[in-house]
Amino acid sequence: MFRFELHHQDAGTAARLSTFHTPHGPVQMPAFMPVGTQGTVKGLTAQQIAATGAQMVLSNTYHLALRPGDEVVRDLGGLHAMMGWSGPILTDSGGFQVYSLAERTVVSEEQAVFRSHIDGSTIELSPERAIAIQQNLGSDVAMVLDHVVALPCPPEQLREATERSIRWAARCQAVAQRPDQCLFAIVQGGLDPVLRVDCAERLASMNFPGYAVGGLSVGETPDQMRETLQATMPAMLADRPRYLMGVGRPEDLLMAIGLGIDLFDCVMPTRNGRNALAFTDAGPIRLRNLKHQRDPKPLESGCPCAACRHSRGYLRHLFVAGEMLGPILLTIHNLTYYQRLLAASREAIAADRFAQFCTERRAGWSDAG
Amino acid sequence: MFRFELHHQDAGTAARLSTFHTPHGPVQMPAFMPVGTQGTVKGLTAQQIAATGAQMVLSNTYHLALRPGDEVVRDLGGLHAMMGWSGPILTDSGGFQVYSLAERTVVSEEQAVFRSHIDGSTIELSPERAIAIQQNLGSDVAMVLDHVVALPCPPEQLREATERSIRWAARCQAVAQRPDQCLFAIVQGGLDPVLRVDCAERLASMNFPGYAVGGLSVGETPDQMRETLQATMPAMLADRPRYLMGVGRPEDLLMAIGLGIDLFDCVMPTRNGRNALAFTDAGPIRLRNLKHQRDPKPLESGCPCAACRHSRGYLRHLFVAGEMLGPILLTIHNLTYYQRLLAASREAIAADRFAQFCTERRAGWSDAG
Numbered sequence: 001m002f003r004f005e006l007h008h009q010d011a012g013t014a015a016r017l018s019t020f021h022t023p024h025g026p027v028q029m030p031a032f033m034p035v036g037t038q039g040t041v042k043g044l045t046a047q048q049i050a051a052t053g054a055q056m057v058l059s060n061t062y063h064l065a066l067r068p069g070d071e072v073v074r075d076l077g078g079l080h081a082m083m084g085w086s087g088p089i090l091t092d093s094g095g096f097q098v099y100s101l102a103e104r105t106v107v108s109e110e111q112a113v114f115r116s117h118i119d120g121s122t123i124e125l126s127p128e129r130a131i132a133i134q135q136n137l138g139s140d141v142a143m144v145l146d147h148v149v150a151l152p153c154p155p156e157q158l159r160e161a162t163e164r165s166i167r168w169a170a171r172c173q174a175v176a177q178r179p180d181q182c183l184f185a186i187v188q189g190g191l192d193p194v195l196r197v198d199c200a201e202r203l204a205s206m207n208f209p210g211y212a213v214g215g216l217s218v219g220e221t222p223d224q225m226r227e228t229l230q231a232t233m234p235a236m237l238a239d240r241p242r243y244l245m246g247v248g249r250p251e252d253l254l255m256a257i258g259l260g261i262d263l264f265d266c267v268m269p270t271r272n273g274r275n276a277l278a279f280t281d282a283g284p285i286r287l288r289n290l291k292h293q294r295d296p297k298p299l300e301s302g303c304p305c306a307a308c309r310h311s312r313g314y315l316r317h318l319f320v321a322g323e324m325l326g327p328i329l330l331t332i333h334n335l336t337y338y339q340r341l342l343a344a345s346r347e348a349i350a351a352d353r354f355a356q357f358c359t360e361r362r363a364g365w366s367d368a369g
Numbered sequence: 370m371f372r373f374e375l376h377h378q379d380a381g382t383a384a385r386l387s388t389f390h391t392p393h394g395p396v397q398m399p400a401f402m403p404v405g406t407q408g409t410v411k412g413l414t415a416q417q418i419a420a421t422g423a424q425m426v427l428s429n430t431y432h433l434a435l436r437p438g439d440e441v442v443r444d445l446g447g448l449h450a451m452m453g454w455s456g457p458i459l460t461d462s463g464g465f466q467v468y469s470l471a472e473r474t475v476v477s478e479e480q481a482v483f484r485s486h487i488d489g490s491t492i493e494l495s496p497e498r499a500i501a502i503q504q505n506l507g508s509d510v511a512m513v514l515d516h517v518v519a520l521p522c523p524p525e526q527l528r529e530a531t532e533r534s535i536r537w538a539a540r541c542q543a544v545a546q547r548p549d550q551c552l553f554a555i556v557q558g559g560l561d562p563v564l565r566v567d568c569a570e571r572l573a574s575m576n577f578p579g580y581a582v583g584g585l586s587v588g589e590t591p592d593q594m595r596e597t598l599q600a601t602m603p604a605m606l607a608d609r610p611r612y613l614m615g616v617g618r619p620e621d622l623l624m625a626i627g628l629g630i631d632l633f634d635c636v637m638p639t640r641n642g643r644n645a646l647a648f649t650d651a652g653p654i655r656l657r658n659l660k661h662q663r664d665p666k667p668l669e670s671g672c673p674c675a676a677c678r679h680s681r682g683y684l685r686h687l688f689v690a691g692e693m694l695g696p697i698l699l700t701i702h703n704l705t706y707y708q709r710l711l712a713a714s715r716e717a718i719a720a721d722r723f724a725q726f727c728t729e730r731r732a733g734w735s736d737a738g
Contacts, residue, residue: 039686043412043693045675068662068686075663076682084678293437294444306414309453313445317408317437324412324693 002140002182002209004240011352014233014260015345020210020241022088022140023180024080025055029241029262030345032253032338033058033090035270038067039083041335042270043328046084052305052332053339056088056140058265061133062097066116066123070136078138090265091139093130093172095186096214096246099148107147109164127171135178141210144172146186148215158190162199169203184210184243191224193231200235211236212243213261217252226255233259250279250341251365254358257345269334274327276319278307279337281364285312287330292316299333303340307333371509371551371578373609380721383602383629384714389579389610391457391509392549393449394424398610398631399714401622401707402427402459404639407436408452410704411639412697415453421674421701422708425457425509427634430502431466435485435492439505447507459634460508462499462541464555465583465615468517476516478533496540504547510579513541515555517584527559531568538572553579553612560593562600569604580605581612582630586621595624602628619648619710620734623727626714638703643696645688647676648706650733654681656699661685668702672709676702 003021010016020027034041034049037060041049049057064073076082079089095112098105102114102123111126127145134142146165149158165188176183185208189195203211213232216225229244236242243263244256253264269279276287280300285292293316298308307315307329318326341361348357372390379385389396403410403418406429410418418426433442445451448458464481467474471483471492480495496514503511515534518527534557545552554577558564572580582601585594598613605611612632613625622633638648645656649669654661662685667677676684676698687695710730717726 038690038692039683040692040694043697045417045694045698046678047675048414063690067690068682072663072682072686076665076680082680082683082686084683294441296445306416309415311445311451313437313441314408314451314453317441317451321407321432321436323407323409324696325409325414327693328412328697329414 001180004210006239008350010349010354012355013258015257015349015354016260016262017346017349018241018262020262022056024086024088024140027055027088027263028346030253030257030342031055031263032342033263033265034335035060035265035267036083038063039073039079041331042274043324043331048306048332049085049335050087052335053343054087054335056090057085058090058092059083059137059139060094060097061091061130061137062094062101064091064137065094065133066118070133074136074138080138088140090141091134091137091143092245093134093143093145093186094125095130095143095146095148098125099150107164109167112147127168128175131172131175131183135176135181138178139181142176142181142183143212144169144183144185146188146214148188148218149190151190151215151218151220153190155192158192159195162188162190162195166199166202169208170206173206173208182209184208184212184241186212186214186245187232187236188215189232190215191220191228193228196228196232197235200232204235204237208240210241210243212245214245216244217246217248217266222252222255225252226259229256229259229261236260250338251362253338253341254345254361258354258358269338270331273330273332273334276326276330278330279334281361282367283365287312287316287326288319289316300337303333303336305333305336370549373579375608377719379718379723381724382627384626384718384723385629385631386715386718387610387631389631391425393455393457393509396424396457396632397715399622399626399711400424400632401711402632402634403704404429404634404636405452407432408442408448410700411643412693412700413704417675417701418454418704419456421704422712423456423704425459426454427459427461428452428506428508429463429466430460430499430506431463431470433460433506434463434502435487439502443505443507449507457509459510460503460506460512461614462503462512462514462555463494464499464512464515464517467494468519476533478536481516496537497544500541500544500552504545504550507547508550511545511550511552512581513538513552513554515557515583517557517587518559520559520584520587520589522559524561527561528564531557531559531564535568535571538577539575542575542577551578553577553581553610555581555583555614556601556605557584558601559584560589560597562597565597565601566604569601573604573606577609579610579612581614583614585613586615586617586635591621591624594621595628598625598628598630605629619707620731622707622710623714623730627723627727638707639700642699642701642703645695645699647699648703650730651736652734656681656685656695657688658685669706672702672705674702674705
């Protein structure tokens with residue numbers, strides 16, 4: 001039910017063009033998944049998500065397990081039926097949220113024990129439970145539970161968390177049962193290239209149908225992220241999807257695509273959209289700025305999204321007046337921007353001009369005032 | 370550019386089927402206008418508003434004059450261009466908001482002087498200014514500025530406010546200039562049938578292209594509203610649109626249609642939708658109720674709206690989780706419900722069975738638990 005087709009590798013970079021087939025349809029890669037944390041991409045109907053060009057969405061195990069509860073999701077027909085989203089869905093494992101959101105987390109070999117950020121109740125998340133939840137959710141791609149640590153981290157502690165992540169990946173693999181759901185492993189190892197390569201190789205030997213790079217975009221510099229990714233990529237199997245979790249800015253996406261990453265998710269376009277920041281080829285626009293008050297231009301000429309049927313002046317008014325439609329329209333625009341960036345990247349790879357494409361885009365972005 | 374076509378009057382009631390032609394297209398009446406206070410029906414794109422079946426929307430002079438300012442709206446191409454709404458638009462005059470929202474309002478013969486509810490700044494609204502603002506907004510239908518009073522009101526004060534409303538209507542009429550904008554008068558008179566009839570007759574003699582009944586739905590009982598409307602309707606010209614401002618619940622709409630009202634606006638479907646209350650043929654549903662947690666049924670079977678592609682369980686989850694999509698979907702559902710109610714009313718009038726239709730609908734609503 002799952003198949004990865006590698007179509008072409010760019011002549012000048014490691015960027016690659018591929019299709020990932022899932023029970024809910026194919027994903028043309030490189031691809032970007034909008035984040036639908038609580039079973040909804042904030043403010044958008046399923047129809048509006050599809051209209052941005054999104055092929056696959058991400059939803060969060062941690063949040064859905066807390067609310068409405070994974071058994072409720074199952075009883076409502078699973079995540080696809082509940083959201084009304086007929087395309088592929090990937091669910092994370094909760095590892096990152098246990099690290100970033102939960103209160104008083106204690107990680108033992110058995111499991112993570114933490115307090116809910118919603119009501120303070122105690123919750124136990126083991127690798128087996130992370131898989132059981134994701135099986136109830138019914139996503140196309142489930143992720144193994146990993147042990148994410150804050151950086152910088154003492155070497156011994158980082159090594160232990162990475163070793164534990166590998167053991168937990170094996171426990172996840174042992175209990176994953178749904179034939180219509182595949183399980184991706186997550187390479188950890190902080191900013192240590194040796195640890196990263198070791199982790200990637202050992203997970204590769206376990207033959208997962210897809211691999212993610214986790215534990216990045218947690219506060220390190222862009223250079224550190226790139227160097228870590230550069231060191232890790234050669235150790236990641238080339239014949240399966242490679243997913244960089246939680247990244248990132250448009251320039252981060254181009255950098256990672258150039259290193260051979262196929263799949264992304266990030267709250268950047270949605271969260272920034274809700275905060276009145278719009279991405280464009282000429283760099284970001286801050287809509288609250290007074291200079292947009294009477295500006296009749298759309299955010300980006302030629303953009304087919306619902307926001308770009310309006311003037312910057314109207315969009316600014318919506319934010320200043322505290323109207324929901326402002327965040328909604330900018331979320332639509334930013335997701336459309338990301339999808340168009342990915343579509344253009346795929347075209348550039350197909351034409352063996354990805355490096356040139358990156359140079360052109362970066363020049364446009366840095367022109368911004 | 371404006372024409373009112375009366376097609377048919379129901380055999381058993383005063384309900385009527387008509388078309389009101391405007392520069393932005395025809396409106397099949399009886400019709401309901403969703404309220405887009407600040408130039409946006411809260412949470413909905415123009416495309417989503419149209420998908421509910423809405424033909425014409427209302428926007429508020431008071432709010433737009435304060436923010437972003439009517440000259441800004443004009444500079445952004447007028448309200449139609451700014452909102453991206455290509456159908457007809459009606460703007461109220463600000464009279465009701467000066468009464469209900471503004472702080473420290475002082476009404477003299479010349480104008481109303483009040484403080485903005487946003488920043489406390491002093492604003493003067495004369496009949497001439499109300500028209501100038503609406504001309505900048507560029508709505509299809511403008512409303513005269515009226516002097517709305519709180520009920521109950523001493524008879525002498527009510528009479529004076531009603532007389533002033535008539536004088537202000539004449540001042541509005543004297544300065545209204547846009548050929549692509551028509552001006553409706555507003556019948557006032559509180560709950561006094563004699564005053565209402567007098568006001569209606571005197572405004573009728575001034576030959577406005579349309580007439581509204583104002584100053585109702587301000588705290589009186591449903592019986593008082595019906596009795597006042599019953600007394601007023603015979604004095605309102607039959608050959609022009611008759612608009613009941615700010616009304617109301619589904620049962621109020623049927624009552625008023627039966628008395629010969631053609632046009633409505635109300636925040637009831639949108640405001641209630643944002644508060645998790647959904648209208649259905651079996652009465653209202655409160656989505657936050659725990660009993661909906663695992664309910665796979667849509668709000669209303671057979672409803673074509675975007676909300677009804679989802680389960681009640683999912684909609685409840687969205688509200689409990691504080692997700693914007695909950696208010697958005699329930700707004701869509703409630704507006705669709707109102708539009709379907711109006712469309713069914715028009716069909717019933719055409720078939721000379723409006724009274725029976727009302728009986729059937731009321732029976733369904735009162736079945737609610």
